[in-house]
Amino acid sequence: MRATDRQMRAKVGLATRSSVFERALAILGFDDAFIDSIAGDLAEEHAERLEAQGALRANAWRIGEVARSLPHWIRNCFERGDLNTKLRIAGALALVLSIATSAVIAFVTRDGAPAAIVLGGGDPVEGVVVNHTEPTLLRADVLDARGHRLAGDSIRFRQISGAPLSLSANGLVHCQSISDAVIRATAGGVSSDLALHCRPVRELRVSDWVDFVVGDAPRDLPFDAIGDGGARVTQLRGSATIGDSSVAALVGTRVHPRAAGLTDVKLVIGDRARKLRVIVHEIVSSFTTLRADQPHVAIRVRLAQGDTIGYRLPRGVYWLKYLPRNAGEAPPMIELGGGANCGNGDGLRDYRVVSDAVMTYCIIESDHAFVTVAHGMGGLPVIEGAIALDRVDPTGPR
Amino acid sequence: MRNPDLFYKMTVMKKPTSIGRLELAVLLTVARLGEEAYGLNVRRDLAERTGRDHSVGAIYTTLQRLADKGFLKSRVGEPLPVRGGRSRHHYYLTAAGVRALRDAERNTAALWVGLPGVAGESA
Numbered sequence: 001m002r003a004t005d006r007q008m009r010a011k012v013g014l015a016t017r018s019s020v021f022e023r024a025l026a027i028l029g030f031d032d033a034f035i036d037s038i039a040g041d042l043a044e045e046h047a048e049r050l051e052a053q054g055a056l057r058a059n060a061w062r063i064g065e066v067a068r069s070l071p072h073w074i075r076n077c078f079e080r081g082d083l084n085t086k087l088r089i090a091g092a093l094a095l096v097l098s099i100a101t102s103a104v105i106a107f108v109t110r111d112g113a114p115a116a117i118v119l120g121g122g123d124p125v126e127g128v129v130v131n132h133t134e135p136t137l138l139r140a141d142v143l144d145a146r147g148h149r150l151a152g153d154s155i156r157f158r159q160i161s162g163a164p165l166s167l168s169a170n171g172l173v174h175c176q177s178i179s180d181a182v183i184r185a186t187a188g189g190v191s192s193d194l195a196l197h198c199r200p201v202r203e204l205r206v207s208d209w210v211d212f213v214v215g216d217a218p219r220d221l222p223f224d225a226i227g228d229g230g231a232r233v234t235q236l237r238g239s240a241t242i243g244d245s246s247v248a249a250l251v252g253t254r255v256h257p258r259a260a261g262l263t264d265v266k267l268v269i270g271d272r273a274r275k276l277r278v279i280v281h282e283i284v285s286s287f288t289t290l291r292a293d294q295p296h297v298a299i300r301v302r303l304a305q306g307d308t309i310g311y312r313l314p315r316g317v318y319w320l321k322y323l324p325r326n327a328g329e330a331p332p333m334i335e336l337g338g339g340a341n342c343g344n345g346d347g348l349r350d351y352r353v354v355s356d357a358v359m360t361y362c363i364i365e366s367d368h369a370f371v372t373v374a375h376g377m378g379g380l381p382v383i384e385g386a387i388a389l390d391r392v393d394p395t396g397p398r
Numbered sequence: 399m400r401n402p403d404l405f406y407k408m409t410v411m412k413k414p415t416s417i418g419r420l421e422l423a424v425l426l427t428v429a430r431l432g433e434e435a436y437g438l439n440v441r442r443d444l445a446e447r448t449g450r451d452h453s454v455g456a457i458y459t460t461l462q463r464l465a466d467k468g469f470l471k472s473r474v475g476e477p478l479p480v481r482g483g484r485s486r487h488h489y490y491l492t493a494a495g496v497r498a499l500r501d502a503e504r505n506t507a508a509l510w511v512g513l514p515g516v517a518g519e520s521a
Binding site: 034040072 | 436437438441453454455456458459462466472474478480481482484485486487
């Protein structure tokens with residue numbers, strides 16, 4: 001029989017078939033006569049088994065027989081069927097296989113019974129620290145024995161000891177003052193006790209920027225968390241994220257300079273958030289030959305006692321800074337001259353964390369401006385640092 | 399040399415059609431059952447003689463392959479109530495089917511020659 005005859009008869013057959021089984025055979029490309037033979041034989045043997053073995057076994061035989069025969073029919077379809085039928089069958093097999101695979105995966109990875117409750121931001125030793133001053137919801141997860149997070153399990157909270165705490169059953173806690181308590185979280189027959197420390201942070205003080213020179217060692221982010229009575233809060237839970245990790249990397253709150261450039265760090269502690277600017281200065285040998293694409297540059301200085309060194313300054317508007325190599329070192333004597341019009345950098349912000357950098361804001365219109373750096377006869381034998389220049393004028397050096 | 403008295407009759411030998419084990423078994427069963435050779439009977443007879451219960455799908459696809467090879471033909475019987483009003487399709491050997499059986503017997507016999515112990519024949 002030609003392929004088109006088979007197709008036509010299959011279509012007619014499909015339209016007149018009543019049972020799913022016979023329709024499936026028609027889709028597989030078998031003709032009416034063939035389908036009748038198979039269906040008739042199944043019906044005849046099913047009737048005999050019904051009488052001899054009962055309905056349950058007869059039906060089970062019929063289902064098993066169809067299942068056993070399926071691979072043969074599919075193979076027959078691929079051997080004899082036209083391209084459309086083969087593609088249809090291949091598509092159906094792929095769908096069945098993907099459904100079966102998904103079902104197996106879902107079964108194997110199914111959730112188990114609750115086994116543990118983990119509080120977000122909780123440390124097994126230190127417990128949970130809350131730095132918020134406003135009511136905040138405690139984050140908690142219920143895990144099964146394999147560590148999978150279980151959805152839909154509601155967790156109930158209550159205080160079991162310690163100073164009275166504003167804590168609701170669904171985990172809304174309001175830390176209005178410094179206090180310590182023990183709380184219990186319960187879900188699905190599992191419970192977990194944890195220490196909760198209220199350490200409200202009223203203010204986050206940060207430096208406007210953190211300066212590095214390419215090659216410098218990592219440093220901690222300079223910030224202070226201020227709590228009740230102006231006291232520094234040392235138990236903190238928060239996050240620090242950096243904008244451009246090609247300029248600097250953030251490991252916890254430690255900044256690792258990578259390449260010359262400028263990026264921001266967002267610091268969030270409790271319900272306080274601040275931004276700091278991280279500047280990594282490019283090392284240059286002179287300030288007077290800068291290009292427009294060099295906005296943050298520095299010249300390293302190394303002075304023995306009695307040494308003095310001077311640098312010409314370019315025209316323009318910029319921050320001029322001395323960046324000590326080692327924290328805590330007293331800065332050298334820095335003088336400006338030749339028409340350098342520089343002022344005090346303080347006063348631009350109300351609060352400022354004291355840093356080791358010495359900075360001044362310069363508007364220079366003279367071609368003769370200079371800066372000298374001198375190390376006196378006392379103090380350390382050698383001081384090391386860098387004179388840095390951060391251009392504010394967007395038009396570049398003039 | 400040209401001799402008008404000489405003549406020859408040449409037939410192109412057909413390429414021998416291969417026949418599988420189940421196909422051979424079904425052909426033999428159809429040959430044996432004669433008038434009663436329809437799908438259900440073929441399956442039962444094979445199960446009794448070989449001890450192997452082939453599925454309906456295996457038997458029918460084999461019958462179809464043998465029909466495609468030209469070894470079998472079928473005729474439709476009367477509709478039967480026990481079959482839900484469907485007819486039985488009775489199969490019978492064609493001449494090509496008979497030749498295929500003979501070829502298979504000959505080939506098998508040739509392979510058994512020289513193996514009396516294995517074949518169970520007395521030496």
